[in-house]
Amino acid sequence: MDVGPNRDLLAEIRAGILGAGGVRFGTYFSLFAWFHPLWNADQKNNTQVYVDTISTPQLKDLVTNYQPDIVWVDGDWLNSWKYWKSDEFIAWLYNESPVKDTVVTNDRWGMDTNCIHGGYYTCHDGYNPGELQSHKWENANSLTAFWGFSRNINFNQYMSLRDALTTLISTVSAGGNLLLNIAPDHNGRVIPLYEERLRDIGLFVNAHSEAIFASKPWIYLNDQGGVWYTSQLRSTTGFDPYRFFNPQTQANTIVYAFITNWPSNNLITLTSPKPTAQTTVKLFSTNGQFIQLNYTTVNGGIQTSIAGINKKKFAPSSVNSGILVLKIEYTADDNNNPVPVQSSCQTCQLIMTNAVNYFVQNNAITQSALQTKLLSDCGTFAVSQDQTSCKSIVNKDFSKVYNDLKGGRNYGEICDDLNICTAA
Numbered sequence: 001m002d003v004g005p006n007r008d009l010l011a012e013i014r015a016g017i018l019g020a021g022g023v024r025f026g027t028y029f030s031l032f033a034w035f036h037p038l039w040n041a042d043q044k045n046n047t048q049v050y051v052d053t054i055s056t057p058q059l060k061d062l063v064t065n066y067q068p069d070i071v072w073v074d075g076d077w078l079n080s081w082k083y084w085k086s087d088e089f090i091a092w093l094y095n096e097s098p099v100k101d102t103v104v105t106n107d108r109w110g111m112d113t114n115c116i117h118g119g120y121y122t123c124h125d126g127y128n129p130g131e132l133q134s135h136k137w138e139n140a141n142s143l144t145a146f147w148g149f150s151r152n153i154n155f156n157q158y159m160s161l162r163d164a165l166t167t168l169i170s171t172v173s174a175g176g177n178l179l180l181n182i183a184p185d186h187n188g189r190v191i192p193l194y195e196e197r198l199r200d201i202g203l204f205v206n207a208h209s210e211a212i213f214a215s216k217p218w219i220y221l222n223d224q225g226g227v228w229y230t231s232q233l234r235s236t237t238g239f240d241p242y243r244f245f246n247p248q249t250q251a252n253t254i255v256y257a258f259i260t261n262w263p264s265n266n267l268i269t270l271t272s273p274k275p276t277a278q279t280t281v282k283l284f285s286t287n288g289q290f291i292q293l294n295y296t297t298v299n300g301g302i303q304t305s306i307a308g309i310n311k312k313k314f315a316p317s318s319v320n321s322g323i324l325v326l327k328i329e330y331t332a333d334d335n336n337n338p339v340p341v342q343s344s345c346q347t348c349q350l351i352m353t354n355a356v357n358y359f360v361q362n363n364a365i366t367q368s369a370l371q372t373k374l375l376s377d378c379g380t381f382a383v384s385q386d387q388t389s390c391k392s393i394v395n396k397d398f399s400k401v402y403n404d405l406k407g408g409r410n411y412g413e414i415c416d417d418l419n420i421c422t423a424a
């Protein structure tokens with residue numbers, strides 16, 4: 001390393017992370033480099049010199065030399081994936097690179113790929129849909145109002161511990177992953193306020209690890225008054241390991257309820273878990289212990305009180321954060337399906353993204369060839385309902401779609417023109 005700090009900082013960070021054990025190493029890469037002269041020239045000349053000589057070689061260097069488990073790209077909003085040659089890079093990454101069998105990627109590969117293509121979807125910063133998604137997703141968030149380090153920041157611009165944990169819990173409940181950004185200062189130090197938040201979050205997740213790391217979403221995501229659920233199965237034999245949620249059966253399902261608003265009257269009311277004669281309700285206590293709570297059945301749900309419990313008996317991280325957690329077992333069978341039905345606007349945007357991409361690749365493609373390709377793509381949609389709705393969208397008025405493509409309209413505008421989405 002004969003530039004910058006004369007040290008290979010990334011290699012040192014990588015060694016530190018891998019040396020800690022149990023932590024994966026991932027890298028962030030910004031495609032866009034804020035008006036680099038070669039990028040500027042590309043925009044004028046309709047060339048890809050910046051991509052060929054700077055961004056793609058840098059990305060390949062990063063992957064080859066540092067072998068990250070996550071390639072998290074960004075800076076996608078000004079150019080298409082076609083400009084960035086993201087398809088070629090991803091093909092290399094998954095077929096030839098040294099991490100081809102282990103790597104995962106996000107979705108920011110060009111301005112038309114967010115929330116549509118990618119190993120997992122990050123959509124926009126702070127994306128937290130509050131509903132189960134049928135594709136793995138991530139809430140990319142920051143502990144402060146900024147992504148970079150700011151010396152001009154107020155105390156109240158840092159997320160409180162309770163807000164950070166509520167963000168984590170609501171994300172995990174809906175099957176997402178939380179990316180929580182902290183910003184080192186100009187000397188690379190993690191300032192004590194960040195450190196304190198991270199240590200406190202660590203205390204909480206370790207004290208409740210069975211409800212977080214080992215969990216999957218449940219058949220209900222949340223309940224009145226800031227309650228979020230996760231779940232586990234006693235036996236997972238015969239279940240798809242990649243299932244989006246755990247079904248609810250009395251014998252097999254364990255439900256965790258995160259109470260993010262400490263109840264002022266000490267009463268917790270849960271409407272979603274339906275008690276049976278066997279149901280038990282336990283509070284996470286100190287040192288991995290539980291306190292069994294009595295409960296009553298109220299409107300078919302569970303009502304329990306924490307009034308009689310000495311504060312010292314609560315998990316310290318609960319007292320610290322104001323969030324307490326219950327473990328609920330042997331509640332009644334329930335077939336609720338939490339996967340939301342995709343709106344026809346979302347389905348339209350998904351399929352019209354393909355239309356735009358095919359048309360960009362080959363603008364001599366005939367209307368009927370394009371329509372055939374899209375109908376075939378509809379057949380690969382994951383949920384059977386989406387397939388039917390997708391095909392009817394493609395069959396609706398395809399000459400209009402084709403004219404829109406020739407006119408250079410994007411997938412959103414095409415769906416607006418079809419009256420499937422409403423223009424904002």
Ligand SMILES: *[C@@H]1O[C@H](CO)[C@@H](O)[C@H](O)[C@H]1NC(C)=O
Nearest residue numbers: 361362363364365366369370
């Ligand atoms: C473009 O589409 C046309 C008509 O559908 C087809 O004949 C042609 O082979 C395609 N060209 C390329 C390069 O794929």
